[in-house]
Each structure stands twice: as C-alpha cells, then as structure tokens.
Amino acid sequence: xxxxxxxxxxxxxxxxxxxxxxxxxxxxxxxxxxxxxxxxxxxxxxxxxxxxxxxxxxxxxxxxxxxxxxxxxxxxxxxxxxxxxxxxxxxxxxxxxxxxxxxxxxxxxxxxxxxxxxxxxxxxxxxxxxxxxxxxxxxxxxxxxxxxxxxxxxxxxxxxxxxxxxxxxxxxxxxxxxxxxxxxxxxxxxxxxxxxxxxxxxxxxxxxxxxxxxxxxxxxxxxxxxxxxxxxxxxxxxxxxxxxxxxxxxxxxxxxxxxxxxxxxxxxxxxxxxxxxxxx
Amino acid sequence: xxxxxxxxxxxxxxxxxxxxxxxxxxxxxxxxxxxxxxxxxxxxxxxxxxxxxxxxxxxxxxxxxxxxxxxxxxxxxxxxxxxxxxxxxxxxxxxxxxxxxxxxxxxxxxxxxxxxxxxxxxxxxxxxxxxxxxxxxxxxxxxxxxxxxxxxxxxxxxxxxxxxxxxxxxxxxxxxxxxxxxxxxxxxxxxxxxxxxxxxxxxxxxxxxxxxxxxxxxxxxxxxxxxxxxxxxxxxxxxxxxxxxxxxxxxxxxxxxxxxxxxxxxxxxxxxxxxxxxxxxxxxxxxxxxxxxxxxxxxxxxxxxxxxxxxxxxxxxxxxxxxxxxxxxxxxxxxxxxxxxxxxxxxxxxxxxxxxxxxxxxxxxxxxxxxxxxxxxxxxxxxxxxxxxxxxxxxxxxxxxxxxxxxxxxxxxxxxxxxxxxxxxxxxxxxxxxxxxxxxxxxxxxxxxxxxxxxxxxxxxxxxxxxxxxxxxxxxxxxxxxxxxxxxxxxxxxxxxxxxxxxxxxxxxxxxxxxxxxxxxxxxxxxxxxxxxxxxxxxxxxxxxxxxxxxxxxxxxxxxxxxxxxxxxxxxxxxxxxx
Numbered sequence: 010x011x012x013x014x015x016x017x018x019x020x021x022x023x024x025x026x027x028x029x030x031x032x033x034x035x036x037x038x039x040x041x042x043x044x045x046x047x048x049x050x051x052x053x054x055x056x057x058x059x060x061x062x063x064x065x066x067x068x069x070x071x072x073x074x075x076x077x078x079x080x081x082x083x084x085x086x087x088x089x090x091x092x093x094x095x096x097x098x099x100x101x102x103x104x105x106x107x108x109x110x111x112x113x114x115x116x117x118x119x120x121x122x123x124x125x126x127x128x129x130x131x132x133x134x135x136x137x138x139x140x141x142x143x144x145x146x147x148x149x150x151x152x153x154x155x156x157x158x159x160x161x162x163x164x165x166x167x168x169x170x171x172x173x174x175x176x177x178x179x180x181x182x183x184x185x186x187x188x189x190x191x192x193x194x195x196x197x198x199x200x201x202x203x204x205x206x207x208x209x210x211x212x213x214x215x216x217x218x219x220x221x222x223x224x225x226x227x228x229x230x231x232x233x234x235x236x237x238x239x240x241x242x243x244x245x246x247x248x249x250x251x252x253x254x255x256x257x258x259x260x261x262x263x264x265x266x267x268x269x270x271x272x273x274x275x276x277x278x279x280x281x282x283x284x285x286x287x288x289x
Numbered sequence: 290x291x292x293x294x295x296x297x298x299x300x301x302x303x304x305x306x307x308x309x310x311x312x313x314x315x316x317x318x319x320x321x322x323x324x325x326x327x328x329x330x331x332x333x334x335x336x337x338x339x340x341x342x343x344x345x346x347x348x349x350x351x352x353x354x355x356x357x358x359x360x361x362x363x364x365x366x367x368x369x370x371x372x373x374x375x376x377x378x379x380x381x382x383x384x385x386x387x388x389x390x391x392x393x394x395x396x397x398x399x400x401x402x403x404x405x406x407x408x409x410x411x412x413x414x415x416x417x418x419x420x421x422x423x424x425x426x427x428x429x430x431x432x433x434x435x436x437x438x439x440x441x442x443x444x445x446x447x448x449x450x451x452x453x454x455x456x457x458x459x460x461x462x463x464x465x466x467x468x469x470x471x472x473x474x475x476x477x478x479x480x481x482x483x484x485x486x487x488x489x490x491x492x493x494x495x496x497x498x499x500x501x502x503x504x505x506x507x508x509x510x511x512x513x514x515x516x517x518x519x520x521x522x523x524x525x526x527x528x529x530x531x532x533x534x535x536x537x538x539x540x541x542x543x544x545x546x547x548x549x550x551x552x553x554x555x556x557x558x559x560x561x562x563x564x565x566x567x568x569x570x571x572x573x574x575x576x577x578x579x580x581x582x583x584x585x586x587x588x589x590x591x592x593x594x595x596x597x598x599x600x601x602x603x604x605x606x607x608x609x610x611x612x613x614x615x616x617x618x619x620x621x622x623x624x625x626x627x628x629x630x631x632x633x634x635x636x637x638x639x640x641x642x643x644x645x646x647x648x649x650x651x652x653x654x655x656x657x658x659x660x661x662x663x664x665x666x667x668x669x670x671x672x673x674x675x676x677x678x679x680x681x682x683x684x685x686x687x688x689x690x691x692x693x694x695x696x697x698x699x700x701x702x703x704x705x706x707x708x709x710x711x712x713x714x715x716x717x718x719x720x721x722x723x724x725x726x727x728x729x730x731x732x733x734x735x736x737x738x739x740x741x742x743x744x745x746x747x748x749x750x751x752x753x754x755x756x757x758x759x760x761x762x763x764x765x766x767x768x769x770x771x772x773x774x775x776x777x778x779x780x781x782x783x784x785x786x787x788x789x790x791x792x793x794x795x796x797x798x799x800x801x802x803x804x805x806x807x808x809x810x811x812x813x814x815x816x817x818x819x820x821x822x823x824x825x826x827x828x829x830x831x832x833x834x835x836x837x838x839x840x841x842x843x844x845x846x847x848x849x850x851x852x853x854x855x856x857x858x859x860x861x862x863x864x865x866x867x868x
Contacts, residue, residue: 081800089800089831114802115867116834118500131682131725141609143584146684150727151757154765158800202758239385241392249385267381271392283575283622287541287568289498289532 056176056192063215064171070245072098072275076268081159084259091157098275104128105168106280110288111157121288123280124149128172137285144282153202159262160231160253162202165222173197179207184219188212203230214238216246224257231255241271339383344370347378357390498532506863512856514647522647524551528563540569543581545613549604554646556656557603563613575620580613583631585675585688586734587723588749590771590790590810593734594719596690597673599637606648606840607822612637626678633671636693638710648857650699652708659710660700661693662741669693669714682726688719694740698782715740728755732771747775749785767794769808784820784850787813803827817845836863 079091092113098106104126111120119139126132134147152164167173174194181190190210196203204227209219216238224230235248251264278284345367346358352365504526513520530545545564551557566579583597597614604610615635621628638659642649663669671692678685697710715738722733735748751771759766769792773785792808805825812818823839841858842851 083800114828114831115500116828116832116865117802118867131727133679141584141611142582143586146587146723146725146730148725148728148730148753148755151755154757155763155798158763158798158802237382239389241389243393249381267385268388270388278572278622281622283620283627287570287575289534289541 052178055178057171059178059190059192059210059215060171060174060176060194063210063217064169066215067169067245068099070099070242070271072096072273073241073269073271074273074275075247075266075270078265078267079157079159080263080265082261082263091159093157096273096275096279098277098280104132104170106277108280108285108288119289121285123282123285125280126167128170135282135285137288142286144285151200152198153200160255160258160260161262161264164196164198164201164203165233165253181212184209184211187218189218214246216248229256239269241269245271337380337383339387340375340378340380341370342387343378343383344375348374355393357393358387359390496534496536498530500530500532501868502528503866504528504863505866506861508647508859508861510647510856511858514649515651515853515856516644516649518645518647519553522551522553524549524557526550530564539571540567542567543579551603551646554603554643556641556643556646559601559604559640561601561612563611565613573621573623575618575622577616577618577620580615581618582611582613583616583618583629585686585719585721587684587721587732588734588751588771589732589753589769589792590751590808591734591749591773591785593736593747593749594686594688594721596688596695596717596719597631597633599639599695601640603640603642603646603648612640626676629673629675629677631671631673633673633692634668636667636669636671636712638667638712639695639697641697641710647859648854650708651853652701652706654699655702655707655709658702659697659712662711662713663693675719677721682724684721684723686719686721688717688721690717690719691715696782698742713740713742728757729753743777745775745777745781747773747781747783747785749773751790763798765796765798767796768792769794773810779814779848782850784812784818785810789813801827801829812844812849815844815846815849817843818849818851819843820851832867834865834867836865837861838863 074094074096077093077095079093081089081091090113091111094110094112096108100106106126107122107124109122109124111117111122119137121137121139123135123137124132125134132149134149136145136147137143138145152167153162155161156163156166174196177193177195179191179193181188183189188211190212192208192210193205194208195205202225204223204225206223207221208217210217216235218235220233220235221229222231222233232254234252234254235250236252237249238246239249240246247266247269249266249269251266252261253263254261342358346353346356348370349365349367350356352367506524506526508522508524510520526547526549528545528547530543532541532543534541543564543566545562547559547561547563549557549559549561562580564579564581566577566581568575568577570576584592584595585597586592586595592608597616598611599614600608601610601612602608614633614637617632617634619630638656641654641656644653661667661669669692671690673688673690673692675686675688677687692714694713694715697712699708700711701707702709717736717738720733720735722731724731730753731750732752733748733750735746737746738744749771751769754768756766756768758764769790771790773788773790775781775783775786778786788810790808790810792806795805797803803826805823807821807823809819809821820840820842822841823837825838826834826836828834838861839859842854844851844855846852
C-alpha cells in the first residue's frame with residue numbers, strides 16, 4: 010500500500026485492555042533479521058525493480074497529517090463509523106513514525122497510539138489511555154490483528170518497505186483501461202497473517218490500485234481497492250478512498266481520507282512519549 | 290446565525306468590488322481573507338465555500354491561471370455560477386481541490402523565491418499585485434450569496450494600483466519573487482496565501498474542545514455490611530473537559546471538573562478539579578502549572594511507584610482513580626533520557642468511605658480531623674523527580690519523592706470509638722523496569738520507603754503475554770502474572786506482601802469493542818486469603834458504553850486488611866454516556 014496516511018492504531022482500548030491486542034502495526038520486522046537485503050525472485054529481478062521504483066517515487070515527503078473516517082460494514086450491510094486523525098514522519102533508512110488519535114467512537118476518544126516502525130527489528134509501540142493518563146508500552150510482534158474491529162489488519166496500514174517482501178513480477182495487463190504491472194509480494198515476516206499478496210500497480214505513476222491478500226492457507230481472503238488518487242507537492246500520490254472486502258466473512262471496510270497536509274515541519278519530538286501524552 | 294453575521298461582514302468587505310450585473314462579478318481586488326470564507330463554509334449554508342470556489346473556477350476557466358483557484362487574474366470579470374452549478378460540484382472533491390491548489394501555489398511561490406531577484410521581485414509584486422486568495426474568498430462569498438438569491442449591494446470605490454499593491458499578501462510581498470510566473474504569460478495574476486489548507490483556527494473559540502462524560506453506576510453487594518449498611522447504592526458522576534490549544538500549538542489550557550453523587554454515603558459525594566493547568570512546550574522541554582494527574586509505573590495488579598496523586602479510594606477499589614494534584618512540572622528530554630521534576634505545593638487527603646458506605650474500616654474515620662506530621666499540614670511542599678530512559682526493548686525509570694505520604698495511617702481517638710487519618714512525612718525511591726521480548730512484556734516495580742515509623746522495601750514483578758487471534762478468530766488473549774512482595778510481611782498494612790496475581794484479558798475485537806479482564810490475587814502465606822476482580826465492558830452506540838465490574842474478598846485472618854471487607858463482595862453495573 011502506498012499509504013502513510015494512516016498509521017497504526019489500536020482500537021477498543023478503553024482502559025488498558027487493549028494492549029493485549031498485540032497486533033503490530035506499521036511494522037516491518039523481519040523475524041530472522043537475515044533478510045535485510047531485498048530477496049531476488051526468478052523473474053529476472055523485475056518484481057523488485059517495480060517495487061523499488063514504487064518506493065522511490067514516494068520518498069522525500071518528510072511529514073504528513075490526515076483525517077480518516079472508517080466505515081465498517083457487516084455481511085448484512087449494516088454500517089458503523091470511526092474517526093481518527095493521524096500524523097506521520099518519514100524516517101530515512103528505517104520504518105516511519107506515526108501518531109494516531111481516536112475521536113470516535115466517543116468512548117475511546119483521546120486514546121492515542123504511537124508507533125515507531127523499524128526494518129529489521131520489532132516496532133516500538135505505545136498506547137496513551139486518557140482516563141488514567143497512562144502511557145503503556147505494547148508488545149508489537151503480531152501484526153495480523155484487526156485494526157479497530159475493521160477488515161484492515163495492522164500490517165495492511167503499515168508503511169511500504171522493500172525489506173518486508175520478496176517480490177515477483179507475474180504479468181502486465183490492463184486494469185480499468187490502464188496498463189498495470191501485477192506483482193506478487195510474499196511477506197518475509199513469519200508473523201504476517203498472509204501467505205502472499207498480489208498487487209496491481211499502474212505503469213504510469215507506480216501507484217498500487219488493487220491488492221489481493223491470501224491467508225495462511227493460501228485462500229483468497231481480502232481485496233483492497235484504492236481509488237481517488239490525488240497528487241500532493243507535485244509528487245506524492247495518496248488514495249483518498251480505500252475499500253477492503255473480506256471474501257470469507259462478507260464484511261467490508263472503507264477508509265475515507267481527507268485533509269491531507271504535508272510539510273508541517275514535524276520532528277522526532279512530535280513522535281515521542283511526551284508528545285503522545287499531550288496529543289488531543 | 291453565525292453564517293448570517295458573516296454575510297454582513299462579507300458585504301462590508303466587498304466594498305472594493307464594482308457593482309455589477311447579477312450574473313457577473315469583478316473586476317476583482319483583494320481585501321478579504323480565506324479565513325472568513327472557510328468559516329462561512331462551516332455554517333448552515335446548503336453549499337460549502339469550497340463548492341462555490343470550484344464552481345466559480347469551472348465557470349470561468351480562463352480567469353484562473355493553470356486552473357488553480359488561487360491564481361485569479363487581476364481585474365478579471367467573472368461570471369457567476371448558478372445554484373445548480375454549485376450544487377453539482379462534489380463537496381469533498383471541491384475541498385480537496387482547493388487544498389491541493391493551495392499546496393501547488395505554495396510550491397510555485399517557493400520556486401520563484403529561489404530563482405528570483407529581489408529588485409525584480411518588488412516589481413513583480415506590484416505588477417501581479419495583491420489579488421489573492423482574499424479575492425477568491427470574496428468572489429466565492431458573492432457567488433454563494435447569489436446562489437441563495439440574497440440581494441447584495443456592492444459599493445465601488447475605485448482602487449488605485451498602489452492600494453492594490455499594499456493589499457498584497459504578506460507571504461508574497463515579503464519574499465523576492467521572479468518577475469513572471471511559469472504559467473503562460475499572464476500580465477496580471479492574483480496569488481493566494483493558501484491559508485485554506487487547514488481548519489480555520491483564527492478564532493480562539495474554534496480551538497476550544499469540550500468533552501463531557503456522564504456516568505451512572507449501581508453497586509449491588511452480596512451481603513449487608515458488617516455495620517448493617519444497605520446492600521445497594523446508586524451513584525452518578527459528571528466529568529467535563531475543556532481543552533484549548535494556542536494557534537502555534539506551543540501552549541494549551543486544560544480544565545476538567547468532576548462531580549460525583551452517592552445515594553448512601555455522603556463521603557462519596559465529591560466536587561473535584563481533576564485537571565486545571567497551563568502547559569507550555571518548547572524544544573526539549575515542557576512546563577506545566579496547575580492541577581493534573583500524573584501516572585508512574587508499568588505493572589497491572591498494583592501501582593507501587595505511582596506517588597504524585599492522591600487516590601480517590603471511594604471511587605474505585607483498585608486505586609486507579611486519582612484526585613487532581615496541584616503542581617509545577619518541568620520535563621526535560623533528549624537523547625540522554627527524560628527528566629521530570631515536580632514541586633507539589635498542596636496535599637490532597639484520601640477519600641474514605643463514611644459510616645453508611647461500604648468497604649469501610651470498622652471504626653468511623655473522622656476525615657475532617659486528619660493529623661499531619663508536618664506543622665505545615667496540607668501546605669507542606671513536596672518534591673519529586675523521575676528520570677526515565679528507553680534502551681531499545683528495555684525501559685528504565687528511577688524516581689525520588691520527598692513529602693507527605695499519600696497513604697494514611699489511622700490513629701484511634703475518643704477512647705477508641707473512632708480513628709483519624711495520620712499523614713506522615715516520608716521519602717521514597719522508586720524503580721521501574723520493562724523488557725519487551727516478542728509477545729512478552731516483563732515488568733518490575735520496586736520501592737524503598739522511609740519514614741519515622743518504618744522503613745520498608747516492596748516490589749512487584751511479572752509478565753504480560755499476548756496471544757493474538759486465538760483459534761483463527763479475531764479474539765486476543767492476554768495473560769498476566771505478577772508477584773507482589775513487601776518485606777514487612779504479615780505486618781504490612783497492604784494486602785500484597787507475598788501474593789501472586791494471575792489474570793486474563795480478553796479482547797473480542799468486535800464492533801462493540803467488547804473486553805474483559807479477570808484476575809485473582811492469592812496470598813501465598815495465608816491460603817484462605819484471596820481477592821478477585823472482573824472488569825468487562827462493551828459499547829452500545831457511538832456515545833454509550835456499558836460496564837460490569839465485580840470484586841470479591843476472602844480471608845479467614847483478622848490480620849488481613851481485607852478482613853473488614855469480607856462481606857463487601859459486589860457487582861457494579863455502569864453506563865457511561867459521552868458527548
């Protein structure tokens with residue numbers, strides 16, 4: 010996913026009980042540590058080449074913020090919504106940092122989630138619980154858990170890093186009249202909830218348009234469609250709409266992103282535990 | 290109402306615009322701001338200002354350079370879109386376009402700033418002259434008014450070029466600019482200061498955030514009290530939080546009053562300021578003055594190190610509810626770690642159950658007659674320091690406190706017919722450690738406390754282990770195990786001397802956010818002594834959460850503090866309403 014818009018969060022927090030969710034988020038932890046170099050596939054390196062270009066085109070954005078409405082839909086079509094705000098900091102040669110504040114449902118308002126994602130070691134994650142004014146550190150190993158009871162797993166919302174996958178180019182084809190690359194990504198993290206994902210990347214701008222996720226039993230689990238792409242700073246494309254459909258449960262989640270801003274001059278100090286306690 | 294007022298202001302602001310036929314507007318000048326525009330957009334108008342702006346641009350494609358809404362040609366006469374045309378613009382994408390155009394505009398200015406010469410820039414400013422987002426705003430406003438069929442009378446004093454130049458946005462005028470924009474030659478161009486890119490925050494009231502929580506709780510006890518108290522009690526509470534942040538995000542005010550009423554026990558009635566402080570933030574420092582809650586610690590079953598705030602004991606048996614503490618706080622942070630220092634100029638007394646309350650001591654407590662070791666009593670100034678550092682997967686903190694002990698002792702008075710709380714002076718060193726290993730978090734808290742009455746060491750250590758998505762479901766399980774130690778042994782006035790706490794936490798990860806925590810603390814030296822707790826909650830709607838809490842206390846030993854609670858097992862049902 011091409012999104013740094015959203016960061017990592019932990020929902021149903023109420024008192025401290027969330028930390029339990031140990032889901033990992035924006036993580037990029039390679040469990041063995043051996044894979045700090047991208048892994049070559051037998052496609053002549055084309056898959057990695059495409060992924061590298063995709064990553065390259067999204068470098069240099071420094072910091073951003075956004076607001077997101079999540080629309081959760083069950084198999085009967087009943088909807089509920091969540092509201093979150095996120096700020097992100099690009100970190101060179103490592104995973105990004107993110108701070109997410111929950112606004113709705115109102116019983117979790119003020120709860121904030123801080124994530125320092127890393128490549129090559131576990132993420133650092135903290136949760137701020139406003140009722141007891143406590144910052145809790147969270148074990149971040151497992152990243153396959155649902156994000157705010159949605160169809161998005163924490164790992165779906167993490168920043169895209171080359172060190173996380175083995176890439177294989179499958180074919181070129183047309184998607185909605187546009188030329189796309191179809192690339193398979195096999196996660197290198199053994200704690201990923203997926204055996205693989207297949208990504209449709211447009212050849213014009215190297216934006217991920219569609220991703221199919223396969224579960225550990227190699228059955229199609231979910232499809233993510235990203236649309237309403239908008240360009241910022243004349244360079245960075247962000248999808249304003251992300252629709253995830255779970256084929257096994259019939260549930261779906263839409264993320265509607267708005268008010269994206271770049272270049273607010275955020276620094277590391279906006280992403281430490283002091284800042285987490287101050288966040289509103 | 291707000292919108293109508295704005296329109297009056299807008300009409301005044303439009304004094305610079307030539308009177309025109311209803312279907313056109315202009316030539317444009319720039320005396321208004323996008324701020325007021327955005328504010329108007331938040332009113333109850335049928336269309337947003339964004340829609341109006343974009344509709345105007347679509348109607349007059351040649352009047353905007355590069356299709357950017359912020360690049361209005363100076364002196365352009367614009368045709369006004371109809372209400373239907375405005376309505377046809379998608380509000381969300383309009384907003385996004387206006388924002389994106391502002392970003393593009395900023396970039397464009399930046400480009401020009403780096404490539405342009407000063408002298409030429411000055412010329413350029415005069416030439417492109419000041420027609421700005423402000424002009425855009427005025428236009429949009431007028432469009433909006435037109436579309437609502439509100440007649441607007443426009444006065445038309447002719448503007449001199451000099452006046453126009455002076456009205457140029459500061460951001461453009463103060464920076465050296467290249468003589469011409471990169472767009473196709475356009476002699477007169479208006480530039481926007483791109484202030485629309487964020488929520489309008491010019492008005493301080495718009496940066497004020499108000500959150501309210503109302504609680505209703507019903508406690509039901511399994512037995513009548515040892516002193517014959519009632520088996521059930523109803524209580525209600527209200528917590529309001531006002532939060533205001535300055536525009537530069539460097540300082541803020543927080544005020545949070547709390548009210549509680551109890552049906553049976555007047556000692557549970559409370560008016561408190563949980564928070565009321567001013568906070569200022571700089572590079573590597575934070576300063577706070579006022580009343581706040583500060584939490585120290587890492588463990589779950591007991592909070593040994595946590596010392597700044599007094600416990601609101603009657604609110605919650607687990608001791609996690611705290612009274613607001615007056616304080617001055619300075620935080621310093623850097624690569625070397627984080628240092629918090631506190632001056633605590635006033636002491637808060639613990640809340641304790643009254644005669645009609647449950648979970649009380651056998652004798653009445655005369656809370657209004659508390660005795661202090663210090664002659665300054667509640668005015669004794671306490672001091673505290675805490676240094677913390679994170680080293681990869683390890684967190685460490687060392688703390689020191691000197692001042693009035695938050696935990697009262699009880700002295701008999703009146704031939705033993707009652708007791709009064711006694712607050713001694715003490716010093717406490719605290720250590721917190723935490724180590725994250727995969728799905729395990731290992732935790733340690735230890736204190737060394739000294740007073741004229743005793744010196745002791747206490748510690749709690751254990752782990753939290755998390756199973757995510759058990760049995761292929763979304764359910765997460767967390768396992769807690771903590772050992773509580775106090776070197777005073779059986780003489781310790783606290784339950785956890787050689788006790789083992791085991792707990793499990795269940796998060797269903799469902800839409801209702803259902804979760805549950807169940808735990809038991811077993812005394813390892815006194816097999817018949819244990820206590821247990823259950824906390825469960827689920828969301829009913831966006832605004833409503835239902836809670837179920839339960840506690841039980843078992844002991845056969847008169848020496849145990851929980852001896853006096855042995856008939857106080859209870860279930861508490863609560864509703865929290867948030868708005």
